[in-house]
Amino acid sequence: MDGIVIIGAGECGTRAAFALREAGYSGAVTLVGAEPHLPYERPPLSKPMNGAVEMKLICAKEALEAAAINYLQGSSASKLDADAGTVTLSDGRVLSYEKLLLATGARPRRLACPGAERALEFRTHAQAEAIFARVGAAQAVAIIGGGLIGMEVASVLREKDVDVSVIEAAQKPLGRAVPQRFADRLHARHVAEGVHFHLDRGVVAIDNDGVILADGSTVPADLVVSAIGVLPEIDLAEAAGLATGDGILTDTFLRTSAPEIFAAGDCAAVAQPGGGHARFESWRNARTQAGTAARNMAGAAEVFNAIPWFWSDQYDLGLQVVGLPQPWHQSVVRSIGDGELEFYLDDGRLVAAAGLGIGNSVAKDIKLSEMLIAAGVRPGSEALADPDMNLKALLKSTRAA
């Protein structure tokens, strides 16, 4: 077989398959997915409705057929031979390709302590179902890891009135991805909702009673969820001799070190204009990188330069972050109704923004911020702090100038 082969049928691989057709590619497209389902969306997994975890498909079977995408469900790639241009599947089939996209995603980082196998991980639909099926009978749930996934799961469980403890090795939750101001506010909300925090505590073991911490105490739990981050799936690429680091290394066109092999989504560490490589774990990034990789595989030469963006819903609060806020940025805060925006300036230039409010109330302003960042504006901090200074008007005056 020739044409383009995509390894991984999550948000990224699936989007790339369709984007190849949108770009006019008419050769064979093969999409290889390890899970025993049609491609599905992961964001709804942490928001079960009436206890049932939703299986929201990215596309219907008919849509795959209409786009002539050959979907190999329940198959994974076991070997990649970059010189021969072939990939071997778990069932022994060998596919040859003109171009290959690695959209292998990420897998949960494993706990390494006695009893670690007792902890449930949260990544796939099956894992989400396993957790929520057991929640009903559980008296107390301990979540190891106070990152975005751990805190989102905590909020869902508190809404079901389950006793929840969050164990975090760092001194504060949400330290990695969320700006300090909003990490603090979300932390306070979880405390107000009755979540028990065990911060700055390592995990020594998990047993029948719960989680044993480094200080000798036990967090009682009859269900333990491990949410200590993810690792990029690089094994296939590494074994094939491709350049890897924290992810499969690519250039700005999303090409790996091997000719004709691209990488995108959670598994890809993409060369940055300022040097180094960056990997982003978000729904939007999976889709935008899929689009760029697909168009480049179809013959374009498009640099990936989308501004990172993600959201997180916890209780009735919605967080959105665009760009990469850093502690050294100048921060400007604006109050908006029930919520708050924070803008981040680097030497006067707007480079990032974040907002937290009820529901999706900050979405408009974060979208406008994204457009202002892309326009390279240098707004005064007084204007940014002033709720009466309309960001849309600011954008229009920038465009007119």
Add this chain to the structure above:
Amino acid sequence: MTWVSVCKLDDIEQEGAIRFDHGSRTYAIYRGPDDSVYCTAGLCTHEAIHLADGLVMDFEVECPKHSGAFDYRTGEALRLPACENLKTYPAEVFDGEIRVALG
């Protein structure tokens, strides 16, 4: 056609939208850059997200979660992941008030 009164024109900013709940359903009411008014179903066709929380630019509204976009005059889905068009309803300004026909 039965008209339902929504709000005053000036209750919506130019190039803006509000959520309007009526009966058991939810709608989005828009005021365009030229003060024309429109009404669509309130929820994005990709996932049940209120479009009135999204950014309105010109005659386009963008879903606040997944960035799908629609032309709110026609309901046409303009950008993925939205691919199904929005239902639209007649809307007009009468005596300074926006009213819509939801029948």
